């Protein structure tokens with residue numbers, strides 16, 4: 001499909017300067033890979049995508065590399081999105097949907113291959129500092145999925161101290177009995193903090209960053225893969241003293257500015273150790289803004305809706321890639337690309353062998369290197385949400401939604417001071433949007449383009465036969481099961 005896609009037509013990857021230069025030569029040396037993955041950051045939350053909070057490091061990084069304007073995730077929710085990024089597969093293929101809670105007895109299967117495991121083939125040092133959220137019992141933790149080092153929260157920072165039921169239960173014993181344990185912090189596969197307090201949440205961005213910088217220093221002489229899935233900007237929001245009140249835009253702006261600082265520290269470490277031209281740095285997010293939190297949520301800018309929906313505001317991410325000397329400075333890629341493309345792209349760059357099983361992503365190095373006429377490798381992209389609902393199918397220009405129900409604020413304002421406003425349900429019909437001319441998905445043009453509707457319906461049939469669809473009650477044949485906690489397995493206890 002890659003060759004077919006490359007031969008389709010003219011290049012939409014427009015360097016801000018020119019497209020006639022010779023593409024940069026592929027690196028003679030496999031690069032280090034750094035993936036910075038933000039939680040619940042909206043499309044318009046950082047300067048390069050129109051954000052208002054000060055993000056000088058990300059602004060500079062965008063100028064030094066490539067900005068991806070149509071980079072999507074397969075599902076607008078934490079665990080599903082992480083599973084897709086790390087395996088190069090639709091989350092439905094690897095059996096991980098939604099967001100795993102502290103009561104989850106599943107996780108990413110050891111039959112899957114993560115980017116970290118791919119990198120281990122080539123002798124890379126690997127580390128994950130941040131929110132894992134692919135199973136919290138020892139058999140699912142990063143150390144079992146190709147990472148040499150791990151430090152962070154096993155799942156979201158609101159699980160469950162923010163849950164209303166948690167606050168109502170007077171004692172920890174009672175909370176545990178009812179299934180609401182405190183939030184633990186993990187190093188390796190051990191709990192090092194039994195209950196992460198608010199003061200400690202305020203230090204998470206700093207702690208992840210310090211570990212990332214130390215990891216770069218310690219591995220400056222050998223190739224490495226560093227994965228930094230920040231806990232912020234997911235609610236409840238916390239910021240360290242050094243950034244409190246600094247953005248002038250409230251707590252959310254402060255938190256974004258601290259994330260920007262973190263990026264600056266990581267880039268500074270790379271520069272200090274002479275690794276700039278040997279390191280591909282990727283910055284993106286797992287899903288769009290959690291809009292019900294209002295002033296504690298980000299913004300999807302011109303895009304419709306946010307987290308928890310298949311609208312563009314849920315799935316399209318603010319994405320930057322930087323690799324001086326290899327990725328042209330100041331360029332923009334408007335082609336449809338995704339987190340599922342990162343694993344095959346890394347495999348190509350470092351010469352690793354792809355997994356034997358089916359993966360869904362494609363190598364996007366032609367786009368990354370501004371190869372003339374390079375096009376999106378995706379003929380169709382499948383958007384699943386709410387368990388196994390195939391809610392929409394996309395291609396480069398068009399997006400077809402299938403009849404489904406979704407949560408929306410319905411034009412009402414979001415919450416204040418960290419409390420959410422209630423969502424209401426809305427129903428979507430069979431609706432076609434021309435994203436090239438209507439990125440906000442405002443005008444249903446299905447009636448005017450029956451040929452496009454028919455083509456995307458056909459693509460949806462392929463998706464249903466492969467990965468199933470609970471909306472049409474179709475069983476898929478290509479989905480693999482998640483990992484399951486077995487009797488006798490070690491449990492994470494805290």
Ligand code: MG
Pocket residue numbers: 039040077078234286287
């Ligand atoms: Mg998230």
